[in-house]
Amino acid sequence: MSPIRKRRRSMYRAGGIALLLCLLVTEVTAEPYPLDYWARRSAVTGVSLSPDGSKFALTRILERGGDPIIELYDSDDLSKKPVRIDSSPSEIMPGVSWIDDDVFLFSTRQQVRDIIEGFNQGVYEYQNVKYDSSKKNPLGRIRQDFFSVEEVLPQKKNKIIISSSEDVSDRAGTNTTRFRPRSYWEYDLKTNRRKMLMRGKLSMGRVSFNSDGVATHASGFDFRTRDQTFYWRPKGTTEWREMYRLSDDSFERFIPIVPDPVAENHFLVLAHNGYDTLGLWSFNADTKAFSEVVYRRNDVDVAFPFAHSNRLSNPDEVAGISWCKDKCHREFFDGQEAALHRQLETLIPNADQVRISGRSRDGNTLVVSNSGPQDPGTYYLIRNGRVSKISGAKPYLEHDQLAKVEYVTYKARDGVEINGYVTVPNGEGPFPLVVMPHGGPYVSETVDRFDEWSQLLANNGYMVLQPQYRGSQKYGLDFYKSAFIKGSEAGRAMQDDKDDGALYLVKQGLVDPNRMAMFGWSYGGYAALIAASREDQIYQCVIAGAAVTDPDMQLDYYRYRMEGAQKLEQLTTWDGAISPMKEVPKINVPMLVVHGSNDQRVPPEHFDKYVAELDRAGIDYQKLILEGADHFSNTLFYNHKIALYEKMLDFFKNDCGSMSAGTSLANR
Template sequence: MVGFFLLKYLSLNAKTIFLKKMKKYFLILIALISTNLLAKVDHDPYPLSYFALRDIISQVNVSPDGKHLAMMKIATKEGDPVLEIYETNDLSKEPFRVNADPMEIMGYSWIGNDNVLLSLRQKVRDKIEGFNEGVYEGKLAKLDIRKEKIKEFRVLNPRVENLLPFKPNKVILSFNADSAVNMRLPRQFRPRQYYELDLKSGRKKLIINGKISLATIVFDGHGNPRIGYGFDQKNGEYVYYYRGIKDEKWEEIHRQSEDSFENFQIQGIDQEAADTLFVVAHNGRDKQALWTFDTRKKDFGEMVYARNDVDVIGVRGHSDRWNKPDEVVAVSYATDKPYYEYFDAEEAKLYALLEKSIPNSHYVQITSRSKDNEAIVAYNSGPQDPGTYYLLQDNKLKEIGSKQPSFEHDQLAEVKYIKYKARDGKTIPAYITIPNGEAPFPTIVMPHGGPFVQEVVGYDKWAQLLASRGYLVLQPQYRGSKGYGLEFYKSAFIKGGQGGKAMQDDKDDGVKYLIEEGLSDKDRVAMFGWSYGGYAALIAASRTPQLYQCVVAGAAVTDNMLQVNFYRDQMRGAGKIEQENMWMDSLSPIKEVDKVNIPVLLIHGSVDQRVPPRHAKDYLEVIEKAGKPYKYVELEGADHFYNTLFYRHQLKFFKAMIDYLKNDCGPEGL
């Protein structure tokens, strides 16, 4: 049973105490800002506690009628998120607040002018139950802000698929159909069960029971099933389906071998051309492009947009999600930041206006707008903006608030997008976060996790934290990173896993480039990473010749075979080649301990489900036996993922890392 409380229902005394605490907190915050104590000066960086705070506000959205504005707020450093609902015409007025206990509100969606759908999670066990079996479970509830009532739905771990803007009081949910089968296939091909949930009665009606041959469904804004994904087990092929508005049956439109590394992602339905899809695909090219796809001819149409330097990432939907939930208005790609090429002139004009009006505009999104388009909430984030929300109403742009109000925008570090050559001639893109001061700087190489993901650096808390302490931060997009074409991605594993080999060379060659450019001090370099980045840090500790003074390895894969054995029986096709080649053919840190020649700081969460704690424990036994210099920090109750790193975890982690870099990294510290 979920234990909710609405603050309006508290006893007068309890409510008064709560509000006094809230008022005291914000008065202190305002006082600090007014006395400039929150502003960083050259020799007085922001306290680590500021970086350890979770987002003060997030998920700001306006109601369909534009009369209310909702946001998630964490008012204290160890507090759980509270949902606050304001009157749009007077944001200074005391909001309506809702919390959940013992559950935590993770998110919400407006499902009408007076109703909000809450997504909740609760910690239900102290230890993980195996690989990818974490300690949290999720539920849903509906909040009626007019009646001030909450209704909990008896559904466990649901996924909200469609808010059905044209069907009041109805949403589509999905659930895992068979967890054993699910993990063997890419996400969109894992069978799910689909239900329409009646938000008034709480009853759910089965729409489709997914199976391997037709596993997952995409519904349009009216609730019509339009796109389907399945798997042909006999032939080892992914199968794509389409269903027209008047069609009663699914039509197979495309097949692709599970052994293919090429992509085929349906992005949406062209609203101006009958039975035509937008698809991001390679279609024989190295770089992904956006194509039209004729569902009747079952073939690609025109290439809508492509680049020779980077992949097309996807598309942007119309910002008016209440009236135009299925419209595609732009295609996106990323280099130094995300970029959009618009098909819709009005949307292009609106975004251009926002980007011109918002300070430090970098990555601007419209998070919501009212049905009459009179109220629009916009969000910006970037290197010098941790994330700020704005309300556009009556032709006026008002700042609602920042995710991290402690930071002054002009005191945050600049980020630059660079490219350099690896030793084999391959071009490696990278981001550098540049601290105040004069080069050459002490430098931290911070490779992303994954490793087979795309990283686009905007505001990066870890990079900004390190830059505030005077470190230049290099984030290399080493081979295997996605976004730069098939060949670049496959070069990390197609001829054997390059972990600890060419992938590691890419990182080291970035350091050498920065040293040659006069940006980095060759005697003051370290590596810090999380997940695969932690793996790379441990590999760096055993390299010769040695470029680094120490490494910090967070949530690191320490034993390649241990990791791949967690999911070996769940892999197939191209994914099996990718993972087995990567982990089985690459260097394994636990087998390289005898070569470790610099100090190591190991950090791990006690309930990490993606890289289970056994990795850290096994590595600690070996490095202790080898007599190598190391320290270990365990984050009690922390999982692998960022949203499980609470204030206490982050503060402990940051203090340990900064102290280690300063005092234990090399002969005199970094």
């Protein structure tokens, strides 16, 4: 029986009980790490294995403040000096894509402007680069506009499918930015020649191919009916048929993944199908009907399915699905894959989220990574039955000295159940608390990865709460829409969710109510500004980074760039949101405002207008401008982080009321 067919048996999971884990405190074992340790970008990232397993590549930063280089290692002799590849003055982006045993691609970026050109118009441009060790001059830039690799074609040597966006002019005032189509080519990396496969068009803007280079399904937009449209190709034909339609005003999702290998004319799709949570279904494309549920839960959405660990021998196979709540869990459809995963968990020290990031075509050589709250990322090579540690992403941060993260559930003041993640410092409580709301706000936050900011704060004695306030994704449609469907809750119930989490921890005896602060970035920065002006004040200070200060201005950025449900989401979020600009006279706690000078997502005008209003109102505040920084974490370099972390900890210690009082590490 096929592994996928076996999935039909007892794979459905309903319900799910929220876990309230004990928040344990232990003896302080070490002084806080130097800020230099936190400010450095990851020393090693993107370890990737060649198809034959004979070598692997990684990106490495050799010195603090330096740019990444690529190192190429011999899998049979890790002591051998690696081949080093630099791309100055361009900056190498983490990760390489192996195409053949001697050929891989990577991308670079280079700053080409001193200032942003407007909303979502940053200062970088990107380039694809090829490395071919069989050539006398192995490094070569590809003379073509920046493209995405859609599919590696194992049966077609040195050939891949690439895509790039098409420019489509506006039609009678209709926004096309969101639905910009892509065109697809088969590209030969040896000859640098390409063959057009499909020209992008609005009605079929995104196309998926299998490992043989055959187009299997596509999606687009029907401007006449305002529907998202989905198409499929019956096997062995070139005929496109409509599979499904979804109103663009719908908040439900329908995402075809791959053809279902055990049911002809069926596809595995992520969809709601009338349910609150997102599940994996088998969908009959011929009859346009859902056939059966493969895996769904009542408590949280499922994530995208994961592929077979050997993408070369099993290129189009779905091996299982994951879901995240207290931590990220995996459900395997393939028994052999499940057994391999369990075996790896016994081999890898401090195993948390163990992943096979590369496997040779014969299956005998693997690159395995481990990550989690107490592991920024550690990479291992398994070859000839031997496990060798390649490197840690941040090898100077020790597992036992990093803080544990616990999952909590609490009730908001109106009875809504809220989940959150608490990073617990080493030492004895009650602790000072930093509430750190995520950005977005409509994103999903999990604990399957290392969080630098919360670990930095915990290492300096602060407990950190990351509340999954209403509007956070992965908890179903109702919870997501509760932030905006009846009018904006930004600055209202969404704010209560954060405060109620802090008060919950106080009630548990874990937090000192006289030592609480809020620090957030982007939407989280907006939340910090709102917190500063709350009349029923519970915080001693706030730090607002990259904050939306004028909802009307932010709304204008999105107004003509979105359609349907996404546009409604932004309209209802910002149109009725409490405006920090108008709340300035109510500010009643010390405030630090931080912004990047090249922030393209929340442009610096937000910062400029807000501090001008603070000055007019005579409000005392502190500010920090990160010169050259954009909105996103991969543009916060060493000098930015040092400046931010020094200012943040100094502000908490010396300018945040009684935040540093007591016996916490923060007072050392």
